[in-house]
Amino acid sequence: MNRTTRLTVLLLAVALLGTVGTAAVLRAADRSAVRDRQQAGGPPVRAGAVTLRPSGGRQLLVRNLAWGPHRDELATVPAGRPDGPRTASGVRCLRFHAAAGTGICLQAERGALADSYRAVVLDAHLRERHRFPAPGIPTRARVSPSGHTVAWTVFVSGDSYAGTAFSTRTALADTRTWALDDNLEEYAVIKDGHPYHASDINIWGVTFADDTRFYATLATAGHTYLVRGDRTARTLTTLHPNVECPSLSPDGTRVAYKKRVPGASPDAPWRLYVLDLATLRETATAERRNIDDQALWSDDHTLVYALPGDYGSDLWTVPADGTGTTRRLMTSALAPAYAG
Secondary structure (H helix, E strand, O other): OOHHHHHHHHHHHHHHHHHHHHHHHHHHHHHHHHHHHHHHOOOOEEEOOOOOOOOOOOEEEEEEOOOOOOOOEEEEEEOOOOOOOEEEEEEEOOEEEEEOOEEEEEEEEOOOOOOEEEEEEEOOOOOEEEEEEEOOEEEEEEEOOOOOEEEEEEEEEOOOOOOOOOEEEEEEEEOOOOOEEOOHHHOEEEEOOEEEOOOOOEEEEEEEOOOOEEEEEEEEOOEEEEEEEEOOOOEEEEEEEOOEEEEEOOOOOEEEEEEEOOOOOOOOOEEEEEEEOOOOOEEEOOOOOOOOOOOEEOOOOEEEEEEOOOOOOEEEEEEOOOOOOOEEEEOOEEEEEEEO
């Protein structure tokens, strides 16, 4: 190969590399533009004051998952305009719930070697009142109707309810005295009318009737049960099988829950059901997708729950009586609670 030929080949190679580089830059710019358009089309979020005792009507509070500087912050919208602009509080929570001006916020604290977690009790202005260390990854949180008792569940091993290789820890705390029951597995279990003891018991997903009585899930020997809890007696009594993550209706008569259904994929086993506590009659809702959430009652007739979305999670609603259809309530949101 003579000098002229070598120079021609070199120039062609440089031109080819330049073309490839330009194409890569243009593709990256195009992806960035698409991403920017997607974010621009998301819900507007701005910083502002957020309260658990709003004066301007009922509010819906969520963990905001829209991309931007306010991602993972508690944000609020008018309950009647869930798709409207969001006001972000600056308080970040992985899980959240609120009632009667009291909030429970489960947070992560990033460490150099490992993350740690805590349960923080908030006042009506989202200021910290008290904190408790949490021994694992936050997964569920609830506040009693009076705001006097809070509960939270964490994974202490594993990170999914779908399989069997996980362990949970559920705690209750009094927000007046800060008395703590840090492990509900220490309560006495009454199963099928008889005392029950087992080393594999797990408790999760508390939902409150009042400051003393609550419901939760108990798992043992490969089965789950709805249990009624009594803080005074320190007992858990089984009521119904195949119930996970119960949520008590505002009138106290029904429980919404995840039920494992025959024939479903082991990775997506649950459907959303409602149990009448007086008759123990089960009603399947119109939601036929896999539900891995503790549903929330927005009123006596409607359930709110999370499903995977483009930015992590969207909120959906469905009637509790088995009629109607599902409806997307909010995009880019998780852990809903109503205030006001």
